[in-house]
Amino acid sequence: MTLYIVPAIFLGVLVLSLLRRKDAYAAFVKGAGEAIELMAGVLPFLVAVMVACELFRVSGAAAALADIVAPVLAPTGLPPQLTELLLLRPLSGAGSLSVLENIYETYGTDTFIGRCASVVYGSSETVFYVSAIYFSKSEIKRLRYAIPLALVASFIGNIIGCNLCRLI
């Protein structure tokens, strides 16, 4: 199903622009030209976030923190094996994807842990990455409660999803 979404969007848009006699080529070139200017603003934030994430993972601080946090998870119904995934998911898509792969290899995809991990990864976003990049081209410095709220909301969603995994 999802395989068809992107080509269908492009086909539909191009056909419509043809029907309306617009110059799609000129418009595409104009839009694509904005990408470099946009990325030049985003790159410093990308470097900052990814350096921190790599350090967090390599230093073992992520794993150590996971060990500390694990007992807290018990009353929520989330399996403690997911702590590292829960910690890394908001930081980096690629980093947490390798943790997810690890969980699939260790516990299998169709076990409770495997399904819970799928729910956690599938229903969450890279909160820190999104927060840093969205504001990268504005002069906004203080995000106030945006990050904590997004983290808490995602975490509650994860708890609901994992407990549903027990039932369904």
Added chain:
Amino acid sequence: MSIIWLIIMLLSIAALLLVDPAAALEAMITGANDAVSLALTLVALYGIWLGLFEILAQTGISDRLAKLLHPIVRRIFKGEDAETEKYISLNISANLLGLGNAATPMAINAVRGMKRDPDRPAVATTNMIMLVVISATSLQIFPSTVISMRAEHGSADPADFLLPCIVATVASTVIGIIGVKLISSVGRAVVRRRKKNAGAAL
């Protein structure tokens, strides 16, 4: 963001200083390298999506999409102009379709176009926080990456987690929206009370 970044950096570097000091610079270089190669990939991807967006704008599709989502967007994001609403609508649509890389440039433009608090121009407004929270709690209804990963790892039923996953996605976003509305209205009430007290003192 600044504080969280600092904490992660301090914790990790302190840990590495004790365990393996040589790995610190190595990890930083790996991270920066990853960022640069991701940036190159993203320039290409943003090029495609911003190119498509320009065609969308030219053919009037983005206006129509914005009009379609207007009743919802207007209720969640109060008092933004039509251009900003258009970017918000496109961001939400792309996120719903799971096209995060298409959603990002739209959000950057939306944040740039949003009204700012004249007294505190460097502080995020409620609408900006709302946009971040909605995106950061994930809107993706169909997590295609996870499904294909499960299939690759020999799952008997790769889509078996879909229902709890969708419930979790919707729940987190709804909680996020309600949270922003709640916190901002409490904040407004506090400001109003302060003004009232200041008036009474005079």
